[in-house]
Amino acid sequence: MKIYRLLAASLCLSAIDGAAQQVSSTNIFAPASTPARTIFGLSVFVLVLTAAIFCVVFTLLVYSVVKFRDRSADAGREPAQIYGSTQIELAWTIIPVLIVVVLFMATARVIHAIQDAPKPPAALDVTVIGHQFWWEFRYPKLGIITANELHIPVSDPAHPTPTFLKLMSADTDHSFWVPELGGKTDLIPNRVNEMWIDPPRAGIYLGQCAQYCGTQHAKMLLRVSVDSRADFAAWVRAQQQPAVQDTKVTAGRRVFETTSCINCHTVSGTAANGRFGPDLAHFMNRSTLASGAAENTIANLRLWLKNPDAIKPGSLMPAMQLSDADLDALTAYLETLR
Amino acid sequence: MSTNAIAIENLKSGAQPWTATLHEWVTTVDHKRIGILYILYALCYLVVAGLEALIIRVQLVHAHNSFVSPQVFNRMFTMHGTTMIFFVAMPILFGFANYLVPLMIGARDMAFPRLNAFSFWLTALGGLLLYFSFLGGNGLYGAGNAPDAGWWAYAPLAAKAFSPGHSSDYWTIALLVSGFGSIGTAINILATVLCMRCPGMHLGRMPLLVWLNLVMSGMVLIAVTPLSAAQLMLLVDRYLGGHFFDTQAGGSATLWMHFFWIFGHPEVYILILPAFAFMSEIIPVFSRKPIFGYPVMVGATVFIGFVSMSVWAHHMFTIGMNSYANSFFTITSMAVGIPTGIKIFNWLGTMWGGRIQFKTPMLFCLGFLFQFLIAGLTGIMLASSPFDWQLGNSYFVVAHFHYVIVGGILFALFAAFYYWYPKFTGRLLSERLGKLHFWLFVIGFHVTFDVMHIPGILGMPRRIYTYEPGRGWEGMNLIVTVGAFIQALAILVFVWNLVVSYWKGVKAGNDPWDAWTLEWSVSSPPPTYNFASIPTVASRRPLWDMKHPEDPDYRYE
Numbered sequence: 001m002k003i004y005r006l007l008a009a010s011l012c013l014s015a016i017d018g019a020a021q022q023v024s025s026t027n028i029f030a031p032a033s034t035p036a037r038t039i040f041g042l043s044v045f046v047l048v049l050t051a052a053i054f055c056v057v058f059t060l061l062v063y064s065v066v067k068f069r070d071r072s073a074d075a076g077r078e079p080a081q082i083y084g085s086t087q088i089e090l091a092w093t094i095i096p097v098l099i100v101v102v103l104f105m106a107t108a109r110v111i112h113a114i115q116d117a118p119k120p121p122a123a124l125d126v127t128v129i130g131h132q133f134w135w136e137f138r139y140p141k142l143g144i145i146t147a148n149e150l151h152i153p154v155s156d157p158a159h160p161t162p163t164f165l166k167l168m169s170a171d172t173d174h175s176f177w178v179p180e181l182g183g184k185t186d187l188i189p190n191r192v193n194e195m196w197i198d199p200p201r202a203g204i205y206l207g208q209c210a211q212y213c214g215t216q217h218a219k220m221l222l223r224v225s226v227d228s229r230a231d232f233a234a235w236v237r238a239q240q241q242p243a244v245q246d247t248k249v250t251a252g253r254r255v256f257e258t259t260s261c262i263n264c265h266t267v268s269g270t271a272a273n274g275r276f277g278p279d280l281a282h283f284m285n286r287s288t289l290a291s292g293a294a295e296n297t298i299a300n301l302r303l304w305l306k307n308p309d310a311i312k313p314g315s316l317m318p319a320m321q322l323s324d325a326d327l328d329a330l331t332a333y334l335e336t337l338r
Numbered sequence: 339m340s341t342n343a344i345a346i347e348n349l350k351s352g353a354q355p356w357t358a359t360l361h362e363w364v365t366t367v368d369h370k371r372i373g374i375l376y377i378l379y380a381l382c383y384l385v386v387a388g389l390e391a392l393i394i395r396v397q398l399v400h401a402h403n404s405f406v407s408p409q410v411f412n413r414m415f416t417m418h419g420t421t422m423i424f425f426v427a428m429p430i431l432f433g434f435a436n437y438l439v440p441l442m443i444g445a446r447d448m449a450f451p452r453l454n455a456f457s458f459w460l461t462a463l464g465g466l467l468l469y470f471s472f473l474g475g476n477g478l479y480g481a482g483n484a485p486d487a488g489w490w491a492y493a494p495l496a497a498k499a500f501s502p503g504h505s506s507d508y509w510t511i512a513l514l515v516s517g518f519g520s521i522g523t524a525i526n527i528l529a530t531v532l533c534m535r536c537p538g539m540h541l542g543r544m545p546l547l548v549w550l551n552l553v554m555s556g557m558v559l560i561a562v563t564p565l566s567a568a569q570l571m572l573l574v575d576r577y578l579g580g581h582f583f584d585t586q587a588g589g590s591a592t593l594w595m596h597f598f599w600i601f602g603h604p605e606v607y608i609l610i611l612p613a614f615a616f617m618s619e620i621i622p623v624f625s626r627k628p629i630f631g632y633p634v635m636v637g638a639t640v641f642i643g644f645v646s647m648s649v650w651a652h653h654m655f656t657i658g659m660n661s662y663a664n665s666f667f668t669i670t671s672m673a674v675g676i677p678t679g680i681k682i683f684n685w686l687g688t689m690w691g692g693r694i695q696f697k698t699p700m701l702f703c704l705g706f707l708f709q710f711l712i713a714g715l716t717g718i719m720l721a722s723s724p725f726d727w728q729l730g731n732s733y734f735v736v737a738h739f740h741y742v743i744v745g746g747i748l749f750a751l752f753a754a755f756y757y758w759y760p761k762f763t764g765r766l767l768s769e770r771l772g773k774l775h776f777w778l779f780v781i782g783f784h785v786t787f788d789v790m791h792i793p794g795i796l797g798m799p800r801r802i803y804t805y806e807p808g809r810g811w812e813g814m815n816l817i818v819t820v821g822a823f824i825q826a827l828a829i830l831v832f833v834w835n836l837v838v839s840y841w842k843g844v845k846a847g848n849d850p851w852d853a854w855t856l857e858w859s860v861s862s863p864p865p866t867y868n869f870a871s872i873p874t875v876a877s878r879r880p881l882w883d884m885k886h887p888e889d890p891d892y893r894y895e
Contacts, residue, residue, distance in 0.1 A: 026797025026809055028728040039724045046722050050715040057682065057711055064689045065704065068625070069696070078886075079693045083894055084631035092683040093634075093676065100672045107722045108665045114724060115661040167658070172495050173591060175656060175731060179797040183727020186657045188592060189494065189585035193658030206809075210731045210799040211656075212488050214495060215408050218802035292806075314408050 024205045028179045033199040034162075035114045035182035042110045049103065114183075117196065119164055124152060127166045130174030130187035130209070132316055133216035134278055134291040144239040145266075147278030148291045149223045153232040155198035162198035172214060178207030178224050186211050199226045208292075215314030221292025235285075242268045243281040244336050252333025255326045260318070267337065277317065283337040290315060302331045367451035368866060369436050372458050374762065376433025379462055380426045385829075386469075387421035390414045392826060395819040401807035411803035412486040417468070419489030420509065423605065424516055425465040427747060431612040432461075432523050434754055435551045437762065439527060441857035442545045444536025444875065446867040449529035457522035464516030471508035485509035488801060490602070491572075493583030493594035498576050507576065514569040517562050524558035527551055536856075538875040543895075545855050545878065546618035546629060549636050553643045554611040557604050560647065565601035568594065592657060599650035607646040610742065611639065613750035614681060617703055620757050621685050623853045624700035625692030628879060628891070631684045638677035638684075645674050655723040656730050664723045671721035678714055682707065697851075698772030702753035705780055709745030713738060716791070731801075734794025740787050744825075752779070752832070759836070760850050764862045765843030771835040778828035786821030789814050854879035 024032065031037040068079075128150075129136040138145050152163040167176055169187040176195070177184035185195040199205065209220035227235060253270065256262070262272035266279045287296055293312045294300040303310055306327055308317040322330065363371060393414050397405045406414070436454065440447055448454045468485075475483040485505045487495040496506045531552045535544065544552075572594075574580035581587040583594045622629045629635060652671040655664060685707060694700065716738040720726050729735060752775070760766045793811045805811055849858040858881055860868060877883055877891035 028795055028797060036728075039728055042722060043719070043725050043728070046719050046725060050718055054711065054715055057686075058708070060686050061704075061707055061711075064686060065694060068689060068692050068694050070693045077693075078626050079691060081628055081889070081891075081894075082630065082687075082691060083628055084634065084687075088687065089631050089634045089680070089684075093680055096676045096679045100669075100676060103672055103718065103722065104665075104669045107668050107724065110724045111661045111664050111668070115664070172500060173492055177731075177797075177799065179728060183724060184656050184730065185727070188657060190588065190590065191592065191658065207797070208799060208802075212412075212492070212495070212801040214500065215412060215486075217412075218408065218804050221806070 024180050024203055026179045026206050030180055032201060032203075032205065033181040033197045035195070035197060036180055038110055038113055039183055042106060045106055046103065049099065053099070119196070120160055120162065122159070122161045123196070124161060124163045125166070126150065126152070126163055127168065128176060128187065130167070130169040130171075130176075130213070131276075132171050132214050133209070133220040133312070135176075135220070135222060136170075136278065139236075142236055142240070144236065145279045146239060146282065147286070148221075148288065149225055149286050151225045151227055151232060151235050152197070152199075153229055154202050154226055155200055157200055160198055162196050164194065164196045167193040167195065173211045174209050174213045174220070175211035176207070176222070177210035178205050178222055180205050181207075181224060184210045197224075199224075202226050202228050202231070216312055219291060219293040219312050219315075221288070223288065223292060238285065238338075239282055241282075243270070244338055245269060246333075246336040249329070249333040249336050252329035252331070255322065255330045256333055259320050259322070261320070261330075264317075280334065280337055283334055285338060290317075298331060298335060301334060302327055305330055305334075365455075367447075367455045369440050369448045369451065369454060370762075370864065372454050373433045373435075373437030375458055376429045376436060376461075379458075379465070380430035380433060381833075383421050383425040383465060384430075385833075387418050387426055388826060388829060390418040390421070392822060394418065395822040397803060398805070398815045399819045400816065401805055401812050403804060406803070408803040409486065412488075412801075413484040415801055416485045416488050416509075420468065420485065420513075421465075422743070423489065423609075424513060425461075425468065427609050427743065428516075428520060429458075429461055430751060431554075431609060431747075432520070434616075434751075434758070435527055435554075435612060436523070438758065438857060439530055439548055439551055440534065441761075441860070441864060441868055442548050442855050443531065443534060443539055444856050444869060444873045445530060445534035446869060446872075448526050449534055450526050453522050454526050457519040457526065460519030460522065461516045464512045464514075464519065467508055467515060468512035471505050471512075475505035475508055476503055490595075490598050492598075493572075493589065493591045494585045496572060497584050497586075497589075499584075499586060507573070510569045510572050510576075514566055514573075517566045517569070520558055520562050521566075524555040524562070527555040528559070531555075536869075536872050536875060542633075543875060543878050546632070546635055546639075547615040547855075550611045550615035550618065550639055553639050554608050554615075557608050557611075557643055557646070561601045561604035561608060564597050568597035568601075571597075592654075595654050595657065596650070599653045600647075603650040603653060604646050606739075606742065607642055609747050611642070613706070613747045614639070616750045616754040616757070617681075617685055617706060619855065620699050620753050621688050621703050623757075623851050624695045624697060624703070625689045626695070627688055627692040628854075628882075629684065630687030630690075632878065634680060635684055638680045641677045642674060645670060645677070649674060652721055652723070652726070655726045668721055668723045672718060675714060675718055675721075682711060682714075697756070698767070698769055698776060699753045699757040699851075701773070701776045702749050702756065705776070706746055706749040706753065709741055709749060709783070713741035713746055716741065729794060731799055732794035733798045733800055734791050736800050737787050737790035737794060740790070745783060745787065752776075755832075755836075757851065758857075759839070760843075760846030761857055761862050761864070763840055763843070764846055765839055765841075766846050766850060767835050767839045767843060771831055771838075775828050775831040775835060778831060779825060782821050782824030782826075782828055784821070785824060786818050789817045789821065849881070852885075854882040856880055859884075 029040060031040040125140055127138040127140060135148050137150050153161055155161045167185055167187045169189045174187040175184045176187060181197040181199055182195060185193050203226055205224040205226060207222040209217055257271045262274055264274040264277035266273050268281045289296045289300055289304050290312045307319050308315050366372060393406060397403055397411055471484045483505060487501055487506060491509060494500055531548055571582040575582055575584050581589040583589045585591050618629055618635060649667060649671045651667045720729055720738060756767050756772055793814045796810045798805060798811050846862045848861055856873060877895055879891045883890040883892065
């Protein structure tokens with residue numbers, strides 16, 4: 001128990017040391033947003049209290065094992081037969097009741113502080129839709145649809161601009177969990193859940209799906225990019241542009257528009273308006289492929305198009321059996337979608 | 339007290355063809371034989387589900403491992419969980435209850451011997467159906483060949499759209515069939531305890547093991563029925579066009595969660611109460627004192643029975659319930675800690691001032707106390723719902739419930755094996771192998787499950803077949819896998835001990851531990867109908883009264 005706490009504390013310290021780097025850890029004890037920090041405070045309180053209980057009971061256990069062990073001196077004699085004691089029973093009933101009351105009060109306060117927090121007018125709204133096995137992000141007020149990498153602005157504690165997430169699912173249950181930003185909340189079909197985050201520091205925060213959702217639950221990874229105000233505004237402007245139309249890659253675009261790609265994917269300004277897969281209008285803006293399963297490089301993209309199972313076995317994207325020439329053209333076309 | 343220890347001679351001698359012996363065992367309605375069938379059946383599945391756990395651990399030994407495919411991995415954790423709960427833990431505990439309850443209350447058999455046999459064979463059929471899915475689960479779709487929706491089978495993953503083929507059907511029907519077996523056994527234990535006690539044994543004189551199994555059986559009746567109902571609804575969805583859980587037609591995913599967990603959480607107590615029962619019999623005998631605070635122990639058990647029915651949604655803290663519901667299930671879940679704590683204190687009170695003998699059963703009891711204390715405290719952390727929003731569905735939870743089920747229930751079961759094996763077979767298990775088994779298992783257990791908490795704190799979700807490097811999870815997972823193999827080694831020692839001691843063990847006699855309850859008054863193994871004449875008791879420890887006529891218990895109770 002103690003070892004855990006020491007380890008947790010040291011992990012926590014190392015995470016704080018590493019805060020200067022861009023990419024976060026996934027340590028729940030390195031909170032970087034108000035809900036996560038509030039939970040962390042409660043966690044420390046609960047850990048201290050349970051550690052104290054552990055020490056008391058463990059001491060009693062060790063003491064009685066050592067003190068009352070069978071010695072050869074009293075072989076054959078039975079010890080005094082004690083049947084119980086009302087006073088002692090009352091004591092070890094009332095003390096735990098009091099501990100539970102204290103724990104409950106502390107917990108209820110945090111539940112209320114997080115779940116019933118008012119939404120400030122400056123809050124950003126994002127709708128998160130879970131799919132097997134990727135994330136869709138919609139910004140209803142900004143007219144943006146993107147996937148797998150959530151961009152949000154930093155929230156200055158003096159002028160908070162938290163992000164309020166509406167969580168829904170297109171198929172099975174999923175769960176949105178970025179440990180440094182907050183606890184997890186499930187995405188459940190036919191149900192709308194909500195959570196909020198307000199990270200004050202820019203950076204990349206990692207997480208992943210935390211509710212088993214099928215074959216590739218493990219590679220349904222999450223990246224939250226917390227941008228400075230200026231970076232976020234620039235990102236929004238870029239996302240609001242229609243997709244690039246580059247005449248140099250017409251061949252690739254023809255491959256894209258004449259295979260089944262368009263049944264599942266959308267690229268604004270083309271025939272593609274499918275909704276089963278991620279929106280690709282600004283695909284090259286993302287640093288990863290296949291919901292974080294691989295880095296978004298030309299080689300990985302070509303492999304992903306050729307044989308999705310090589311990167312993410314069991315993903316729902318089919319292999320289109322394209323010729324090498326078509327694959328090259330299609331890769332080149334997708335590379336222009338910045 | 340008039341215990342009649344005269345054995346009824348076994349009429350059949352050993353010399354008969356093996357087919358006749360087999361026929362006797364298959365057609366038996368003797369509670370002791372059915373108990374042993376349950377236990378042997380569960381031990382087989384313990385090995386199978388243990389191997390599945392090892393496959394899981396090998397796959398997770400380092401990041402991006404490809405020992406098995408994601409499909410196989412998902413089947414392995416689904417089958418591991420389902421098997422361990424429904425076809426190891428439940429039957430093995432029912433087996434002990436079957437064997438011990440009639441002996442401890444001075445009865446000649448269970449109330450309904452034929453129902454007893456029927457219940458066992460239903461459970462047995464359930465397990466076979468579940469494993470037949472490896473052969474028959476493909477269906478016409480060529481889909482996966484064993485259930486892979488997790489042991490909760492959350493909707494809509496088990497719906498036709500996401501689980502084509504027949505694997506989910508085998509899962510559903512296996513649980514339905516074994517569920518009816520469980521209900522039958524529960525009714526049987528209730529009727530036996532309420533109607534078959536020997537003269538003098540009023541409710542306040544029943545051994546605690548009997549009390550705990552009585553409460554457990556009541557809980558089985560209440561908790562298993564909603565699960566069976568949910569399985570029927572799922573079958574209606576899959577085959578008759580129902581939409582209970584079919585979210586694509588407007589069904590409710592959360593409805594399944596409620597149905598499942600209103601079974602699933604009481605189930606934890608259904609499993610832990612018999613473990614408490616073993617503790618409450620074994621600790622007093624090896625401390626040489628009566629149980630401390632008997633009435634409080636009974637009260638705490640009944641309280642656990644009631645409160646555990648109102649805590650189920652703490653498995654659902656992350657589904658977006660409102661703050662009032664989250665607060666309610668926080669306080670009920672924490673409240674269960676109170677009677678559980680009282681029990682731990684009473685066991686300590688029993689040891690206090692005693693003369694503790696460190697025989698193998700007692701060693702396992704001490705392991706239980708230590709580990710169950712920690713499991714309870716991590717349970718308090720998870721009951722604190724905001725903390726659960728972080729810890730829920732992570733490896734911290736996996737570590738927590740393995741602490742309960744392995745560190746608690748399995749340790750209690752090992753204690754029970756070492757304690758009652760002489761009664762079952764007439765021979766003691768080897769103490770030397772027993773101590774080796776204990777220490778190997780303790781080391782393996784702590785290497786595995788202590789370390790497993792940490793990747794959860796570092797953000798590792800459960801049920802992932804692989805993980806990204808660089809998150810601090812790799813070293814931990816390697817250690818956990820090593821620990822799993824140490825535990826496997828310890829199990830081999832245990833099985834070896836069971837087999838060898840059956841032929842080579844020291845002869846036990848009627849009462850090898852100088853114990854106090856009625857099962858030790860008859861021969862080992864007990865004769866066919868247990869008691870040549872029904873005993874009469876005057877206190878909770880009839881054999882103490884007999885051995886210490888100068889200072890009998892009934893003067894103080």
